[in-house]
Amino acid sequence: MRRTIVILAALGYFGASLLLVAGFGYLWHRTDPAPEQPIAFPHTVHAGNLRMPCTFCHVFAELSRHAGAPPVQKCMDCHRAIATDREEIRKLTRHYEEKRPIEWKRVYAVPDFIYFSHKRHLRAGLECSTCHGDVAGMKRVRRVSNLVMGWCVSCHRARKAPLDCPTCHK
């Protein structure tokens, strides 16, 4: 009897460690802190309160493989006049006047050898929040998906999208 308990305890210990490590690996990205951006742009205000559609700023998401960040002029279209007293807006205006594009810190990055087309995914009917999460509720954008190959493959499998390797591998 005692032997059984000891054996079970040992197995339990190792099993628990294994689960811990696996869990770490799988959910590590959720602990990924949202990076601090050169300008503290709050999606909560723009996509949340003002309910601006994603493609209003991220114009190329529907037209190109890259969604990209909006050009500085797009921001200035409104912020030429709106909230010009805020420090962040002043930072933005300085960028525009000094002709310096803003260097955002990437939150979502696929490796160089992967071809990912935003256009195809949007035209397939996917919502931006499917992969990017509830951005409208994020003061600072953080990564909600781990972007590993299996994550892409499982969605492709579920939605009967092409599973052919060169679909994504350049």
Place this chain on the structure above:
Amino acid sequence: MNRRSFLRFLGWISGSTVMTACGKRDSRPKLTSYLLPPEEGIVPGEARYLPTTCTECPAGCGGLAKLREGRPVKLEGIPGHPVSDGGLCVRGQSSLYRLYHPERLRSPMVRNGGKHQRMTWEKAFSLAAEALKESRERGHRNFFLSGRTTGTLSALIDTFCGRLGILRLPEFEVYAHSAVKEANGLLFGKRDVPHYRIEEADFLLTVGADILETHVTPVAYTRKISRAKSRGDFLWFHVEPHFSLTGANADRRFAVAPGGERYLLAFLLREVVEKRASKSRPPREFMDVFPPSPAEEVSRSAGIPVEALREIGDRLVAAKRPLVIVGGVSAAHQGGLEAAVSAALMQWATGAIPERVDFARSENYRSVGTFRDVEELSARMGRGEAGVVFLLRTNPVFSLPQRFAFRENLKKAKLSVGMGDFLDETLREADLVLPLSHSLESWGDAEPRRGVVSLLQPMLPPLHDTLSDGDALLGLLRKASGEGPAGSYKNHLFEAWGKRLGDSGRSKLLEQGYVEATPPGKAIPPNWKKAASVLKDTGPAGEVAKPVLVLASSLRTFDGRSRSLPLLSEIPDPLTTITYGPWISVTPDMAKRSGLEDGDEVTIASSDWKVVLPVKVQPYLPEGVFVVHRDALESPPVRMQARTGEPVEYIEGVSFAKTGRQAALPILSGSFSQQGRGIIPDPAHLDESRRHKRWTLYPEHEHKDYRWGMAIDLDLCNGCSACVAACHVENNVPAAGKADHLKGREMSWLRIEPFYEKGEVEFLPMLCQHCDNAPCETVCPVFAAYHNPEGLNVQVYARCVGTRYCSNNCPYKVRRFNWRQHGWPEPQRLMLNPDVNAREVGVMEKCTFCIQRIRAAKDKAKDESRKVRDGEFTTACAQSCPTGALVFGNLLDAESRVSRLARSGRAYRVFESIGTEPSIHYLRGKHPGRKT
């Protein structure tokens, strides 16, 4: 161990395992926003195509530049362009390497002592202006020498020289076609090379003119030959003293003694005028003076057997629309003028002018001078007459013989200003070096032949501190004259175009990259007196002392100007498959007699000159002839034809001695013989192989919408290797370098295999066959090689572990392994195609049928909710092919070009008996309908 220490141990292990997961996370990639939104029509991540003109050689083919992220990553031909009609040769494809070459000149420099010092353009202009002023005051002469320049730039140079008191010399080109020009000038009053409409001919006789390699406008000629072949009644004979790629592709090739072409052509002229039924006959005065050419005598002088003479003569007489073209090595000898005159008279006598020999659309070589002109320049500089000498995009120090003493005499000029893009032999001697922008960075135009204006426009801002040719001249003009046209060269051009073409013409030029005016041609009777004066003594002159060293033009480097492009050394010479390093071709008999093997070094010497080169045995090379490409020799001791100034492109009576050493010569081919394996089968065997049914255990592949395949017409392929260069640039295939080539580690995905058999050379483009039952797919342990639902054999680089079993199992050996990490020295990294992964070390790669293009085409089609249409896109190799031999498309579509070709009676597949079921069908045997 007790419990406590065990638990401690366990804790250590668990803790350290978890700790390994820690790491820095501040090193994130950046996402840079635009400042302003991109212009209308520009979508980031999508390619943009803008037309321009290739300037790698004087032909002036139109090139469409593919721009990604604001820089050109690929050049292709412009379909419908009056010169190239969609093709682009191996040099044109490689010219992108010139733009991004790490050794390009980056800023103006002045020579101080032995070294070059950088300076600003302002200072450079001041320096030159000062020198011009001084030279004017001292009464020196100033000279301007450039390579062939056409269009608005030529007019600007005239203005430049006129305003500043500079003598503009005739342009310098090694291949100036002086003999042909002189002949045409004498006979028809047109000192130019006419436009040859080969596509209209039913019998083409080329004597020496290497129309597939460098002669005037090779891409255009190649396209014309394909078009002529498709008509079905085309026959092409080629006569040459050596063995060239052009000769290898003609229907029949005849060897002639070096210098003997004049006798052959005189004989043929007599045959034509005597036997052809024609309204145009030469006048009596001419026929009385024209010496007879009895066949036996001509056979002896020309070194051609009598039967061959009769055959060529008969064909020429019987053909309805014959065309005779002489040029290249066959016009570049002491009897060159006579040869050219005979050929021109034959053109007239066969009614070729103006249908097939069009002077109205001539190739714009009028302002190109001869070697005599440069000799004179050199002499004048030597006498101390020169003040400021301008050298624009020309390399006389490399190309001229030593006895012209150009290098020494250039030093005597008060100030030599070299304008170019590399520190080549000439610019190294220049006092002031002005770096010029690449044609892809400049505004400009070219007139490759009369009536055609071809656009040059910048694809990106200059990478270095360079100016375009026009801007440099304008800046200098403004500085030196104190006044002058304001504005940039771009404004100047737009104005000039507006004046010449009108507003609509200018818009058309900017949109499609070319405009063509069609001046009418007319028949011109020859000047018989002058003809007689040239031809009256075609008596047997002294024979050329054998052995002869023939200086051939190089397909890969033209006259040597493209030597600096690494890709052109990486791609093998099609006849010998040699990549890096010069060589000398010798006949098999000579090699056997002297006990020579490929790579043995020999010393070749004439009276005052010698060179040491490794040997390559060249089958089918006529006896007594050695061949060297011109780019292998610096300042070859060529003599000059007195009357025309044409250089004699061979050196007579050379001596030949082994040095006993072996040079490392990278020869890529393992065997020039098919070894009886039917890789290019005898057409008689074709039916047999098609009847052979195979039993297989492999299940049939299911293809839904597309099944990609290719058809390659071996009758059209001439081995020019443009496809190879296109593939390299499109797919980021690295240039491996000489050391790797010596170990057989070339990276090229597509190769041209020359097979020598029964007096003929056949070229087989070999690339991944995308077999249905691919032997590579079953043996890859990790599924890096697998078959996709569209019939492609896909290589997934991220998955490859590098066991190399796939390459072992490939019977075609088309898979290339990355034995080391290939680098892309700055700024070549900008040239990489962002749609294609640049592979890392340890990964296998191979032809993908340009899957990035397939993906892009399907993407576009899906946007429009349709399927991809036949001809909507094609692979890089098929697109660049000037002959149109490669055809790519969807085999599931029964009406597509590739399907129809694959079903034709000429189609076969290589190594069909192994059962690999390739998707590439080769077409063997003469083009359909060719009766001869």
Place this chain on the structure above:
Amino acid sequence: MTDPEKYARADEDILKAMEKPGRAYLLGLGVTASLAVGGGLLWAYQIRNGLGVAGYTHPVNWAVYITNFVFWVGIAHSGTLISAVLYLFHARYRTSFNRPAEAMTVFALMVAGLFPLIHLGRSWVFYYLIPYPTERQLWVNFRSPLIWDVFAVGTYFTVSAVFFYVGMIPDLAIARRRREGIRKTIYAVLSLGWRGTGRQWRHYNMLYLFLASFATPLVASVHSVVSWDFAMSLLPGWHTTIFAPYFVAGAIFSGTAMVITLVVPMRKTFNLYRYITDDHFESIAKILLLTSLIVSYAYVIEFGLAWYSGNIFETELFRYRALGHYKVFFWIMVACNSIIPLTLFAMRLRRNIPYLLIVSLLVNVGMWLERFVIIVSSLSRDYDPYAWNALIYRPTYVEVGITLGAFGMFFMLYLLFVKTLPLLSISEIKEHL
């Protein structure tokens, strides 16, 4: 001498080998260890700079490393033959070679298993070859012979290691009994509390029989699978059905030779003449001769098939193999593998131990060259003549160093084994005393 005395003397004689090492031993250990470490450093250099540092010339993509792989896997087979197959045949003479042969198997497999990693272009992603459920939802290609290798060699190593260890348990108990201090503890742990009761002996024999039966088919199957690395391709000279029996026979041939190479000096050094007699060697020599004849037969058949088929790809390759760039290696191979072993028909020579040692060394050389010739010549001359290798493949110092390192590692492990574990199967020898 009474039985117990004989047994006690057997224990002592055999365990005496585990005493303090002499100078010669330490020198040998030093040399082999340095070779092994040197090989390891060269491997690191190769990973850093890519496989280009080796002498590969396209299309010779496989050369020295795969030769080494097949060579070492082949050697392992003989050990299993002697310990498992001969056990099933109740061959009494096996008992004196039993333990060294099994040790040779295990160590040869350890060395062999490194070579697939060494020859990978991207060794750092070797785990792509292991069939486990990945997040990428990708499995390995079970149709590829290289994956069969993973299973075959993996299984073989596991079974051989277990067999080796289990068979050693009673001997480890003897060592436990006769040693003191820390060594006693180690042997105690390793012998798993063996008490030598009747019940335990019964279980031991059942397990031993089971493992021997399990290992026996592996002798034929594993090297057949390894030979299919070649036979499943389409290259002339590789794609032939004779490869499986040919390679298995060759494996036993080279392994037997390696056993002789190991045991002859071992017998002399540790004075084991009482337990390893000339009769034993004669039996092993007969196995050597038999397998040499099978291998010679295979050579003849290969050439015969090529000639009879008239297939120009095959005929050209075999002409090249015998008369082409590598003909020196080919003829050395024939001399060492086919001609010299024929002398073993003479009984006097079979019982001449120094002669056997020389023959075994020559056979090892010949068998290494056989794999080399097969691999390199077939790759150099296959279907498309353009791709024929105009250059002769020459190994670079990296490949030579790693090969020597492999030999170093093997002999180092063997030397360590000799000093730490009972080097003969004491219990089984005692059975037949």
